[in-house]
Amino acid sequence: MAALKMTISCFVFLQVLSCLLSSFALSKALGLKVGFYDMSCPKAELIVKKSVFEAMKKDLTLGAPLLRMFFHDCFVRGCEGSVLLDLKNKKDEKNAIPNLFLRGFEIIDDAKAALEKECPGIVSCSDVLALVARDAMVVLNGPSWEVETGRRDGLVSNISEALSNLPSPFNNISSLITQFHSKGLNKKDLVVLSGGHTIGNGHCPQITNRLYNFTGKGDSDPNLDTGYATSLRKICKPTDTTTALEMDPGSFKTFDESYFKLVSKRRGLFQSDAALLDNQETKSYLLNQMKSDRSTFFKDFGVSMVKMGRIGVLTGKAGQIRKNCRMVNK
Ligand code: HEM
Structure with a gap:
């Protein structure tokens, strides 16, 4: 009996270990890691947190659309900040029906502006959004988690891709x-x-x-x-x-x-x-x-x-680090 218990607990331990290792291996393979900016911009996460806390002190209801914004970013072309882009012809993701109630883009802009002052050209808009979503949940007494960073920003935003990739409230x-x-x-x-x-x-x-x-x-x-x-x-x-x-x-x-x-x-x-x-x-x-x-x-x-947060990420030399989250670099 004791041997059986031992075998079962070893099995569970090995499963948990292999799960942890494969999760770690996956994020490494993707080029993401917790603390990606530790050397290049050590204050990055603190700066984002401050922007979120300041904004939500004035308006707690911003937390929900910020979480939803990250989900809507990741489901369309991956988590690469395409939901943040403004196109002149308005045929961007933001103008797709499922995104019309998104709010809080100015918080991303504020955090990014502060980051550009501290360490220009280093922190991507897609990472800002991933961090903002976590920090906003903390303000609402929700969960916290370690956000993997190292994403780079995409160059494309397309209204019809938002329509076809985002789930509808009428879905079965x-x-x-x-x-x-x-x-x-x-x-x-x-x-x-x-x-x-x-x-x-x-x-x-x-x-x-x-x-x-x-x-x-x-x-x-x-x-x-x-x-x-x-x-x-x-x-x-x-x-x-x-x-x-x-x-x-x-x-x-x-x-x-x-x-x-x-x-x-x-x-x-x-x-x-x-x-x-x-x-x-x-x-x-x-x-x-x-x-x-x-x-x-x-x-x-x-x-x-x-x-x-790992869906379709751009890392390494792919994409770019936008200077302004609303437009691709000239
Ligand atoms: C499973 C498929 C999902 C569908 C069909 C769906 C659909 C919707 C719809 C229609 C709204 C109302 C938006 C509005 O009228 O302002 C909404 C709100 C929201 N969704 Fe989802 N959603 C889904 C999954 C998710 C996921 C995965 C998250 C995040 C992890 C999320 C987070 C939110 C939040 C926080 C709001 C409130 C937004 C606000 O107050 O502005 N949803 N969702």
Whole structure:
């Protein structure tokens, strides 16, 4: 019996070790590492943190769009800062429908300006965004994680790529799984990262079909709790295109684990939230997250954020270090 226990614990230890090693090997192969700027710009992370803390002292609601901005950057051409670019013809990612509610670009600009003063041409905009997303979660009492850096910035931003790569709130579970899988993220990452919906807002047009006309017969979504649907109908009239809705009512400025409880009670705001209950594996991850304590979610969230931060990165000599995050260098 003792020998069996020993074998099992050795096996678990080796699995954890191999997982850690392969994660380390992967980031190394990609050219990313924690503390990439330790020698070239030792104050880089501190400077970013200061910009985030100062801005969020005035407006806590900026945290949510900043987290979402990083996700939307990574899912389109990889985490290379394309979401930050402004094109003269306005056919940039920012102007794609899923990005129209993104806010907080000026925080990235402020942090970058301070970095350019301290160590010009060293710190990429894509790394600034990765650091900002983490620091903003810390301000909202959420998780912290070690951000890998060393990304370089891309040169292209394209409105139609944003439309085709970003998941829609109307997506069903199989398209969500496929979309995340195509970015190297698995079902657990999908569930854990959806937990980001513990903060911030959605808007009425993303749910009016669930409230008024789900199958074209004037019905509501059977997967939406009826009491919740009634209270949402009071806020969102059928033609409302502007009203904001807290995704985690009452605690939308605090990063906590309540998202999983809400979804399990059929009180997730979007069809894409409710859809997590439609697949055995995602459902069981969701219920596990719900039963576990906060520290498990926080740890898992950090792991999945680091994984997401590796999508399609440009490193080494690829891309460039933009001087201004809104435009490629001349
Ligand atoms: C699984 C697929 C996902 C879909 C379909 C989705 C969709 C959406 C939509 C439609 C909104 C409302 C935006 C608005 O009206 O202002 C939203 C908000 C938000 N999403 Fe997601 N999302 C997904 C995954 C994620 C992930 C992976 C993260 C981050 C890890 C994230 C973080 C957020 C945050 C923080 C907000 C609030 C933004 C704000 O208050 O401005 N979402 N999401």
